[in-house]
Amino acid sequence: xxxxxxxxxxxxxxxxxxxxxxxxxxxxxxxxxxxxxxxxxxxxxxxxxxxxxxxxxxxxxxxxxxxxxxxxxxxxxxxxxxxxxxxxxxxxxxxxxxxxxxxxxxxxxxxxxxxxxxxxxxxxxxxxxxxxxxxxxxxxxxxxxxxxxxxxxxxxxxxxxxxxxxxxxxxxxxxxxxxxxxxxxxxxxxxxxxxxxxxxxxxxxxxxxxxxxxxxxxxxxxxxxxxxxxxxxxxxxxxxxxxxxxxxxxxxxxxxxxxxxxxxxxxxxxxxxxxxxxxxxxxxxxxxxxxxxxxxxxxxxxxxxxxxx
Amino acid sequence: xxxxxxxxxxxxxxxxxxxxxxxxxxxxxxxxxxxxxxxxxxxxxxxxxxxxxxxxxxxxxxxxxxxxxxxxxxxxxxxxxxxxxxxxxxxxxxxxxxxxxxxxxxxxxxxxxxxxxxxxxxxxxxxxxxxxxxxxxxxxxxxxxxxxxxxxxxxxxxxxxxxxxxxxxxxxxxxxxxxxxxxxxxxxxxxxxxxxxxxxxxxxxxxxxxxxxxxxxxxxxxxxxxxxxxxxxxxxxxxxxxxxxxxxxxxxxxxxxxxxxxxxxxxxxxxxxxxxxxxxxxxxxxxxxxxxxxxxxxxxxxxxxxxxxxxxxxxxxxxxxxxxxxxxxxxxxxxxxxxxxxxxxxxxxxxxx
Numbered sequence: 001x002x003x004x005x006x007x008x009x010x011x012x013x014x015x016x017x018x019x020x021x022x023x024x025x026x027x028x029x030x031x032x033x034x035x036x037x038x039x040x041x042x043x044x045x046x047x048x049x050x051x052x053x054x055x056x057x058x059x060x061x062x063x064x065x066x067x068x069x070x071x072x073x074x075x076x077x078x079x080x081x082x083x084x085x086x087x088x089x090x091x092x093x094x095x096x097x098x099x100x101x102x103x104x105x106x107x108x109x110x111x112x113x114x115x116x117x118x119x120x121x122x123x124x125x126x127x128x129x130x131x132x133x134x135x136x137x138x139x140x141x142x143x144x145x146x147x148x149x150x151x152x153x154x155x156x157x158x159x160x161x162x163x164x165x166x167x168x169x170x171x172x173x174x175x176x177x178x179x180x181x182x183x184x185x186x187x188x189x190x191x192x193x194x195x196x197x198x199x200x201x202x203x204x205x206x207x208x209x210x211x212x213x214x215x216x217x218x219x220x221x222x223x224x225x226x227x228x229x230x231x232x233x234x235x236x237x238x239x240x241x242x243x244x245x246x247x248x249x250x251x252x253x254x255x256x257x258x259x260x261x262x263x264x265x266x267x268x269x270x271x272x273x274x275x276x277x278x279x280x281x282x283x284x285x286x287x288x289x290x291x292x293x294x295x296x297x298x299x300x301x302x303x304x305x306x307x308x309x
Numbered sequence: 310x311x312x313x314x315x316x317x318x319x320x321x322x323x324x325x326x327x328x329x330x331x332x333x334x335x336x337x338x339x340x341x342x343x344x345x346x347x348x349x350x351x352x353x354x355x356x357x358x359x360x361x362x363x364x365x366x367x368x369x370x371x372x373x374x375x376x377x378x379x380x381x382x383x384x385x386x387x388x389x390x391x392x393x394x395x396x397x398x399x400x401x402x403x404x405x406x407x408x409x410x411x412x413x414x415x416x417x418x419x420x421x422x423x424x425x426x427x428x429x430x431x432x433x434x435x436x437x438x439x440x441x442x443x444x445x446x447x448x449x450x451x452x453x454x455x456x457x458x459x460x461x462x463x464x465x466x467x468x469x470x471x472x473x474x475x476x477x478x479x480x481x482x483x484x485x486x487x488x489x490x491x492x493x494x495x496x497x498x499x500x501x502x503x504x505x506x507x508x509x510x511x512x513x514x515x516x517x518x519x520x521x522x523x524x525x526x527x528x529x530x531x532x533x534x535x536x537x538x539x540x541x542x543x544x545x546x547x548x549x550x551x552x553x554x555x556x557x558x559x560x561x562x563x564x565x566x567x568x569x570x571x572x573x574x575x576x577x578x579x580x581x582x583x584x585x586x587x588x589x590x591x592x593x594x595x596x597x598x599x600x601x602x603x604x605x606x607x608x609x610x611x612x613x614x615x616x617x618x619x620x621x622x623x624x625x626x627x628x629x630x631x632x633x634x635x636x637x638x639x640x641x642x643x644x645x646x647x648x649x650x651x652x653x654x655x656x657x658x659x660x661x662x
Contacts, residue, residue, distance in 0.1 A: 045456075049635075089639065092646035098391060098452055099642055102589055107635025113628035223628070228460070234453060271472065278464030281457045288457075294448035307450040 011140035016256065016263045018144025021151060022217045024255025026051065026209035026229045028154040031236035031247040032161060033205030037083075038237055039165060040198035041178035041191075041304030042090060045101025047206040048230030049108015050082040054210025056116035059221040063124035071124065072150070072211045079207020080200040082108060087196035097306055105231070113223040120221060127216045148216045150208065154248075161244040174198055178302035206230060227258070235284045241300040254280045320648065321596050328644040329594075329608070332636035339632070345623050353622050354633075357615025364614055369502045372610030374399070376509035377564035378588025379595065379602045380516055381437065381557040385451075386597040387520055388553040389533035394440060394455030395561040396585025397462030398433035400576075402562025404466060405432025406569045407474070407576045410488025418491045425492060426508075426566045433562015434555040436462065441554030445547050451554075463581055470577055485576040494571050505567035509606070512560050516599035529553055561585065587613075590638050609634060 030047050037044050044050075054075035062071030086104055090097045130152065133145030165171040177184040177194040184191055209229065214221045236254060240246035261276040291299045297308040337347030358368050378395035385392045409428035413421040440458055443449040469475075471483040494504045520526035532539040532549050539546055565580060573579055591609050595601035616630035 045452075089643055092643060094645045094648060095642055096391075096645075099593055100639070102393065102586070103593075103635060103638035103642055106586065106590060106631060106638055110628045110631025110635050114626045114632050117626040117628075231456065235457060238453065272468065274464045274467040274471065277467075278461050281460040281464070285454060285457050285461075288449050288454060289443060289447055292443075292448040292450070294446070298450070307453060 010138075012263060012267055014138075014140040014144040015266065016259050018146070019259035019263065020252060020256035021144070021147055022255075023258055024251040025148060025151045025154060025212045025216075026226075027232065027236060027254050028151070028158075028247060028251035029205045029209030029212065030230055030233035031240060031251055032154065032157060032244055033079075033202035033209075034233040034237045035202075035240065035242055035244055035247055036161065036165075036174075036205075037195075037199045037202035038242060038305060039178045039302055040174050040195045041181065041302050042087070042097050042195050042199060043101065043234060043306060044083070044086050044104075044199055044202060045098050045231075045234055046082070046086060046104030046108060047101075047202070047233040048226065048228065049105045049112070050079045050203050050206040051210040051213070051226055051230035052109045052112035053082055054079045054207030055214035055225050056112040056119065056210075056221060058207070058211030059116070059119055059124050059214040062126075062215055063119065063122050066125055068125050068127045068215045071215055072127070072208055075207040075211035076204040077207070079203040079205070079210070081203070082207070083200040083203025084196060086203070087192070087199040090199075091192040091196070116221055116223070123220070124215065126219050127212075148212065150212050150216070154251075158244040158248050165244070175302070178304050181304050206233070232280075235281070238298070238301075239280075239284050239287060242302065243300070253283075320651070321598075323651070324644040324647055325594065325596065325601075325641060328640035329637055331644075332633065332640040335640070336633045336636050339636075340623075340625075340629075345625070350619065350623065353618050354612070354615045357618035358611025364618070366501050367614040368607060368611040369500070369506050370610075371613050372606040373503070373505040373509040374564040374568060374584045375587045375591050375609055376513055376602055376606040377505075377560045377567075378584050379591035379606060380512055380560035380588075380599060381433075381585070382589050382592035383595065383597040383599055383602055384516055384520070384557040384560070385437070385441070385553045386592065387526070387529040387533050388550050389536065390441065390444070390550065390554060391452045392437060392440070392455050392554065392557060393452055393589055394437055394458045394558075394585070395564075395588045396581065396583070397455070397459040398436045398558045398561035399565040399568070399585055400462040400466050400580050401436040402429035402433040402565030403569050403576045403580045404469065404485075404565075405429050405562065406566035407485050407488060410492050410569070411486050413492070414489050421489075421492045422494060422570060425488065425570055426563060429566020429569070430559040430563045433565065434559035436562070437558025438551055438555040441551050445550050459585065463578075466576065466580065467578065474576075476575065479575075482577060487575040488569065490574065492570060493574060494567075503567070503571035505564075505571050508563060508567060510603055512563065513599045513603045516556070516560075520599060525549075525552070561588070587634075590634055594637060594641050596641075608637075612637075 030051060034044060034047060057078040058071040058075030061074035062068045086100055089095055089100045127148055129146040130149055132147055133142035136142045165175060173189055174194055177189060177191050181191050213225050236250045240250040257280045258277055261273045265273055297303060301308055340350050341347045357364050359365055378399060381395035381398055382392055406425045406429035409425045413424060440451045440454040443454055444451040470485045474485045476484055476486045496503050528544050528549055532544060532546060564584060568580055569576060587609055591602055591605045595605040612630045612633050616627050619625045619629050620627050
């Protein structure tokens, strides 16, 4: 095989890798955010709405200020506000966190579409590429390694979050609240306060994930921007077993799986396109079935989580 | 957990009505902030939902499938399950009904159409019984698994209609084979609303009677209230959980079958328009009461129906109705915290804090 042919067959792989890296960034941010929220003992199933609000507000801020990074900040703050709304409602007695999540999913996607109506045509400044492939003379590899700074930031946040959870006073407090509300109460911690903080930070991350969608890839605001990345957050976290480092791998796997179908179609293998797309969901289901038991809680899950009860 | 949402009597009605009014008020403030007269919006909401014969028919048509998908939440909720898989069960029901319809080609319609509807209900029942069995025997959380099942169902639909059961004569979008036109059901005489509405209302009434008046319904509510008590009383817990889930799935599957035999005549991605998620909203607004589901579905159907008129009159985005529905959902959930706090609704002997 000549070198040119060899590069030709590799270019499919490069295309999948490049696409996986692009697609996985929002998965990474929503899963990191959800991990933190769930570590405090709450589930936020409404991150899809938060993601859409982040995408819309990030695009709006980038358009009106000319700075995509201010857009990312605006998206994060909008997400945090949605997180606080979730936390506030869940702190009321007899209010179920999963139901609030579904309600915020409907409310957030609706509100984003409503407020984002005037943003469909304007073109906002996008986030820049980082050229990690500068050393390569192979164009397809070079293109695959054009990554976004948010991906790098997300990958750096993952170990930092793990360290904070395991080695700081605040991390211990968060884990205590998530594993035993009674113990936390005995220690005098404010359970609702800790959970509100964790949910707000989780919302911030989901908002940033949304800004990636509108400001980088696909890189424009539309109502149908998200393909359910926010709804998948809960699944990703189960897959990552509530470990931020694993969130990176889970996000890459989910991103890779959703990139596999289009890449295979591009080289003429069109059959079973949609079944490949469903692979992450089936894998998560298999993982859930293997690790669940009627006798003990889900392995690795915080004990206070409502899905354990 | 969901037990808190299940309640009876005037307290639930007052709290829900109050929550809906609060949501309407919040929505009015929201549109006022965007520069639209809220009173005019309320008027158009009413006109678009119930103001004319045409708008009433649109409301009823939209409410019909939502009643059925809401039962997919409300019936299992009695047994303490939080199922959010209505969207997937509707898709499976639609697929099953298409396969049945194609297989029955040549049979008399009076025989085929009921069988198609039964096939749809069976498809949905099996689809939701699987997550219930996984919960009962493996401890897999049913909310998460039914969420995953929605994605798997949609992928299965996309896969089947773009290859194995695709009708290549339909050029616009991937669509399955069509059922014979003779098997399609028409509209209710005197109304341009298809028979799905009758099935929806009937299913809600039957569910209400079964849950309230039968030993099965009583056993379910014991199970939903206290698993330990149900086990101690020797109730067949596994059978009850599976039956409740299957009945809910059957309702959503029937919704999919009705979409096929009354609207599309075939399966395609047009089945996935969010009826499953609207059903979750309706079930919570109805506080998991099947009779109240009818009213809540009319409310949500009416809000959706008036979306077009809001758009034409005020140039509002069509997402306006989704925003209002989201407000109502949030307000109803928040109102759960007021149970037992409204002194005028408490029995005399109860202490009020």
